[in-house]
Amino acid sequence: MPDPDSALRPPVAPTPLLWLGLAGTVAADSFGQVFWKRLATALPDSDDPLLLLGAAARLPATWWMTGLLLCQLLLWLAVLRRSELSFAQPLTSLSYVGVGLLSWLWLGEVLQPRTLLSVGLILAGVMLVSRSAPRRDRATAAPERASGSP
Amino acid sequence: MPSAGVFMVLSGAVLEGVAQVCLKHSAAAQARRRGWLAAGVLLFLVEIALYTRALKTLPISVAYPVSALSYAAVVLSAFLLLGERPDHRRWLGVVLIVLGAACAIPA
Numbered sequence: 001m002p003d004p005d006s007a008l009r010p011p012v013a014p015t016p017l018l019w020l021g022l023a024g025t026v027a028a029d030s031f032g033q034v035f036w037k038r039l040a041t042a043l044p045d046s047d048d049p050l051l052l053l054g055a056a057a058r059l060p061a062t063w064w065m066t067g068l069l070l071c072q073l074l075l076w077l078a079v080l081r082r083s084e085l086s087f088a089q090p091l092t093s094l095s096y097v098g099v100g101l102l103s104w105l106w107l108g109e110v111l112q113p114r115t116l117l118s119v120g121l122i123l124a125g126v127m128l129v130s131r132s133a134p135r136r137d138r139a140t141a142a143p144e145r146a147s148g149s150p
Numbered sequence: 151m152p153s154a155g156v157f158m159v160l161s162g163a164v165l166e167g168v169a170q171v172c173l174k175h176s177a178a179a180q181a182r183r184r185g186w187l188a189a190g191v192l193l194f195l196v197e198i199a200l201y202t203r204a205l206k207t208l209p210i211s212v213a214y215p216v217s218a219l220s221y222a223a224v225v226l227s228a229f230l231l232l233g234e235r236p237d238h239r240r241w242l243g244v245v246l247i248v249l250g251a252a253c254a255i256p257a
Contacts, residue, residue: 033214040205049199096215103211114253115211121250122218128243129221 014083021079022091025072030098032068034106035061086131093126155208156255159216162197162204167223169193171231215254222247 039061043052056062079088096119103109172190176183204213222244228234236244 033210036202037205037210037213040202043202043206096218099214100211103209103214107210109209109211111211112256115215118215118250118253121246121253122215123250125243125246125248125250126218126221128239128246129225130243131239 014087018079018082021075021082022088025075025079025092026094026098028068028072028075029092029095030102032065032072033095033099034102035065035068037103037107039065089130090127093123093130096122096126153208153256155204155206155213156216158200158204159208159213160219162200163217163219163223165193165197165200166220167227168231169197170224171227174228174232212254212256216251218247219251222251 039056039059042055042059042061044055046052076088076092100111100115100119104111169190172186172193176186176190179186201213201217225236225240225244229236
């Protein structure tokens, strides 16, 4: 009889493909965030939402950002099919490192030491917040069946 | 004194916390499900608008770490509005995120 919950408990050991998917998720998110910054700085100074939406639609940065964040979503769904959420979710916080690096390399932003400290604290905090309770191993589950009674 | 951009990102983080509570209500509610969903989506859209506005003047190396406060806001909102009981590990995570976001804010 197939285990109905087996789809929710994918293999625990990460494969190279899974690492690639996670790296892609982090990269897509990081680049998407930087394009969001480029979009924001290119928008005109206006409080008219229709004007802003129209301007955004004409900017290449908007489409790059949208495409990358969609890629991130698709990669994330693929990762979740092959990984436990409590393993994968904390690793996505590496996008804070990715955004920091890209802001320095691509946008020329200056990274202060306090920014690096900030990223470290947030990484640790997100990992603690994101971790769920570990799932029970099948060998230790339902110990009451060991007695052999029906 | 934090800039207007930082306040926008902070406000957006708070809105996300409330938005997630609305989405949770939408998923769990028997009645007014669409109302909760609409409220959640609207709050997310306001958050996106605030964050985009903040990015106009704020470096992303500041804005993105500060936006991590949304993780803390979700935990707090769930505690205050949904009666969830986060364990000590989650509370420690919230403290670290708040400290990290505070470090990112320019003096």
